Amino acid sequence: xxxxxxxxxxxxxxxxxxxxxxxxxxxxxxxxxxxxxxxxxxxxxxxxxxxxxxxxxxxxxxxxxxxxxxxxxxxxxxxxxxxxxxxxxxxxxxxxxxxxxxxxxxxxxxxxxxxxxxxxxxxxxxxxxxxxxxxxxxxxxxxxxxxxxxxxxxxxxxxxxxxxxxxxxxxxxxxxxxxxxxxxxxxxxxxxxxxxxxxxxxxxxxxxxxxxxxxxxxxxxxxxxxxxxxxxxxxxxxxxxxxxxxxxxxxxxxxxxxxxxxxxxxxxxxxxxxxxxxxx
Numbered sequence: 518x519x520x521x522x523x524x525x526x527x528x529x530x531x532x533x534x535x536x537x538x539x540x541x542x543x544x545x546x547x548x549x550x551x552x553x554x555x556x557x558x559x560x561x562x563x564x565x566x567x568x569x570x571x572x573x574x575x576x577x578x579x580x581x582x583x584x585x586x587x588x589x590x591x592x593x594x595x596x597x598x599x600x601x602x603x604x605x606x607x608x609x610x611x612x613x614x615x616x617x618x619x620x621x622x623x624x625x626x627x628x629x630x631x632x633x634x635x636x637x638x639x640x641x642x643x644x645x646x647x648x649x650x651x652x653x654x655x656x657x658x659x660x661x662x663x664x665x666x667x668x669x670x671x672x673x674x675x676x677x678x679x680x681x682x683x684x685x686x687x688x689x690x691x692x693x694x695x696x697x698x699x700x701x702x703x704x705x706x707x708x709x710x711x712x713x714x715x716x717x718x719x720x721x722x723x724x725x726x727x728x729x730x731x732x733x734x735x736x737x738x739x740x741x742x743x744x745x746x747x748x749x750x751x752x753x754x755x756x757x758x759x760x761x762x763x764x765x766x767x768x769x770x771x772x773x774x775x776x777x778x779x780x781x782x783x784x785x786x787x788x789x790x791x792x793x794x795x796x797x
Contacts, residue, residue, distance in 0.1 A: 575787055577661035581661040582790070604794060747796070750795040761781075
């Protein structure tokens with residue numbers, strides 16, 4: 518809700534609300550890009566405490582890169598069709614090798630630390646053995662893959678509205694609507710407790726929405742200046758480096774996982790492969 522209000526304020530500040538009048542003339546599926554955000558955010562909530570930031574982030578990046586290659590090769594959702602290149606092939610193989618190395622290189626978290634994290638933040642302690650479960654791996658890949666699809670749909674909407682802030686606002690409204698409906702259904706079916714106002718949330722707990730708004734808006738602003746490939750390559754690199762730091766330091770009450778040689782090698786393969794695919 519906070520990020521939607523922030524974007525609404527920005528839209529008013531830059532006069533972008535006039536662009537929203539063009540929504541009546543665009544195809545309905547142009548408005549669905551934001552539906553990817555609830556899946557991605559929910560997957561991160563589920564996977565980060567179980568797999569660690571580096572492994573979960575690596576799955577997201579792998580899905581993102583492979584979906585980007587598919588969009589380029591087949592020219593889907595209005596993305597200009599690109600021929601298969603050596604960079605795509607070598608980079609995709611490096612990405613797959615990198616995430617496989619990271620997942621296989623997971624080490625058990627110190628039991629005391631896991632218990633402390635589970636007690637203080639009410640999230641499940643990390644279960645390194647479960648990282649090989651196909652369901653969690655598939656969830657991470659799918660959650661990453663929807664991001665390029667979201668970007669392609671939002672790019673079509675931006676072409677129609679010619680205003681990035683308005684597009685970001687539409688995207689977040691769609692996301693907030695979808696997740697509100699899902700929550701209402703789950704509460705109605707007694708599959709989840711009714712939400713309560715957080716009383717002991719740390720100060721950084723409120724930053725998630727701001728980070729998401731900054732990411733979505735930043736990509737809209739950077740792509741016309743430096744290109745889509747360079748923008749995604751930079752964001753992927755930053756995402757993986759930040760994930761490695763979160764794991765190594767145990768920030769945000771997550772289990773601490775040191776950057777071992779195997780995980781470091783997987784990180785390098787993943788980043789190098791992503792850059793090869795996106796710039797090759």
